[in-house]
Amino acid sequence: MYPLKGIKVIEIAGLAPGPFAGMVLADFGADVIRVDNLLPGTSIDVLTRHKRSIAIDFKHPQRYQLIKRLICTADVLIDTFRPGVMEKLKLGPECMRKENNKLIYARISGFGQNGKYSNMAGHDINYIAVSGILSMLGRQNEKPTFPLNLLADFAGGGIVCVLGILLALLHRNRTGNGQVIDAGMTQGVSYISTFPYMLKQANLHFINPRGKNALDGGAHFYQVYETKDGKHMAVGALEPQFYKTLVVLLNLAPESLPEQYDTSSWPQMKTLFTSVFLSKTRAEWCEIFDGKDACVTPVVGIEEGVVTIPPAPAPILSDSPALCTRRDKSKNDDGSADITKHNEITAEELLLPRGRDSKSILKELGYADEEIDEFVNRGVVGIATKENKDNFKSKL
Template structure:
């Protein structure tokens, strides 16, 4: 697979960037996967027996096994850090310092090092050393409360908002920003990436709505949270689902045409909130008259913003995803391809996790 639109190296735009990743859970590995996908040379450092089966989040790395509680293990790590551009750690605040490779120690051997820290609560604050998971971070940031149906409890959207979007993705953005700044200053810095901060940042759009009076509140009662019948999901006759996002008038008109409701004069207006229950009833009844794929075929030529809801196994086979090579196979596992795409320096297909030694890494980094 190639994303080439012209002459390319095939090595990705981050080729030449050296990253040391201390093994951790989902957020930091996802951020480092992004860096590896884009061409960075990422070395994953794990304790003996600590990795288990390699998965998609570990793709594109070389694996070095070190006991960081031993003098020999710490010496090996510090040797890598001395030649690295980036160090990524996801320990609780103070753990890296206690083990002997905190920011102050690393700065002494590599003034240019970007020291990236991935935590749930951040490096300071009352909760900094508390335990937590994605659902806790998005609860405190305000990202969880709006999610769900009216009268029901908030519904966690898997662990996407905290771990990945607000965590690993913002970690990668922070690292890239620090590398860009270093090009001018010549110095690295500490990046404090916290999932509570990142998931809060994701809610900026809704804070704007709230300030403008366009988010009256009440879970599942607003335009973008399933409250509007023209921005929701509907069940088809075969148990499949359709996603409807017909916000603008022209898309809404196409929705009514596809549903054959455009000629019904007694249909409530699109933004007649009092009429939304009736609209939803009619949409629900109509969608249940055909299968998901039959509706997908009906709406294919219409610009109505109506799409079939695909499963994880169905998505790679969708014609659009296939045309864009949006999925690749790595070590026998089908998974999303690197993103975004680059015209001159596209990344190649990620390699599976592979073992190496500290001397091998250092030799390749000379």
């Protein structure tokens, strides 16, 4: 049994964090229905596996009736709009929880529902900037460096929202009541950054300027080095025992080197390590370090097949695993489905046509065929057709 089987989630279509939260819930068995705005073609959202889509014109007067009916049947709503938008649509948490007191109303926003920036546009880079964590990321004497859009969108937004939903489901099991979740990405990324914040506050780390500390590129033993063939190796030998193994495998004499945490020697040691790693190819270094406790690994590209594409759901649960990424027939020795085996998924399969499941979803809500046809004819609802799917395929 999938752990979230029987949980119905309505996901208001949006950008990265909302779709990711919905995908995680769907991976573990929830029935996730993405509510798309009625636009031509296929959404560019790629975080769609195991989801269904209904396309509704958000500007049509009859959209309220449909979306309200959907939400009234749901366990969870993921709201990805700016603060106040759902209230303007008369679908805010106060209204909807009167209709469905068991509803868990999860709101993902950039700066939270209240405060100085709450109604201002922003993206991951803005949220990590005002959280303080961006000021700690980057090389010495260089401007702060942002790690793609992973920190706020996916960690502080998507995953923190999923955590809130699961906690709210536990609370509902005890009390019978839903609640509202404010998953502001700025607050979320601050929370997941508790460790570096507290290290700095305790004067244990990040006390030097950016790029001069052990974990931010200042140290030679926590660093990325180029190899002879233009590839790279990652070194993370923080502990003395691992550092000693690293030095020996680099064919350096430990007694001739400065003490590991002598910060004044770090620039010199980075220069030395740089020259040593440039002396061999990545494959040669892998032969030396594989299986050794030196905390040294190759930097591999996603195209090299070390992880599954797309990545498999995590964590792996022994008794209630996630859905397979595809309906493949991979089996373990005992005959059970092997969730670690995933076939490559094409772009066409990842991109979910808006309204692909509109008709079946409306039927589940109790609408008759005549009513559905009327919704379509009036432009309230869109249904994906083979024609617009073929048009999309031609653009891949």
